[in-house]
Amino acid sequence: GAVVSQHPSWVICKSGTSVKIECRSLDFQATTMFWYRQFPKQSLMLMATSNEGSKATYEQGVEKDKFLINHASLTLSTLTVTSAHPEDSSFYICSARDPGGGGYTFGSGTRLTVV
């Protein structure tokens, strides 16, 4: 099935700095990718939909200036957490639709810890 690669798998950053997370679709093109956030003991919440060549669509309550999304190619979407604060510490996961009909494939996730 389709594979989505996410990098890094974990990152620790200082409060006030920015962190970039990459999400790549391997062996298939993804015009749309999705970014989720998962807090401990909670389920996944969609943050935004990343569209290749156009602006991302953000869910209600998600600050677009804080969570910058860039989808510059058909295989790469990036999420940049700007001016990170401890409350941004979470598990960030990206996904894309499996063109083979296998549902939505998820990356392995990125554990962000802001200290």
Place this chain on the structure above:
Amino acid sequence: EDQVTQSPEALRLQEGESSSLNCSYTVSGLRGLFWYRQDPGKGPEFLFTLYSAGEEKEKERLKATLTKKESFLHITAPKPEDSATYLCAVQAGSGNTGKLIFGQGTTLQVKP
């Protein structure tokens, strides 16, 4: 408002003890119901997609079923390696948004 509720929150089984996980949903126009398995610290792993009431899908010890209001994930003779959190998600509405709404998950522990 579209909503997905899973029960129970946690389930402990002995190896070989079959059981079912429930996913109840309220959505405006179901376009697909998805089951995922998530291990700690990892992204969800796709299991099944169901599209219409009456549909069933199987994979090894797992079987997913769908009605107009809920889905069940049946686990037959589970093994310790089946221990994980099982997530249910729905895709609803018109258009091709691809947005999934997830339930809270059921954490399954299978003891040897």
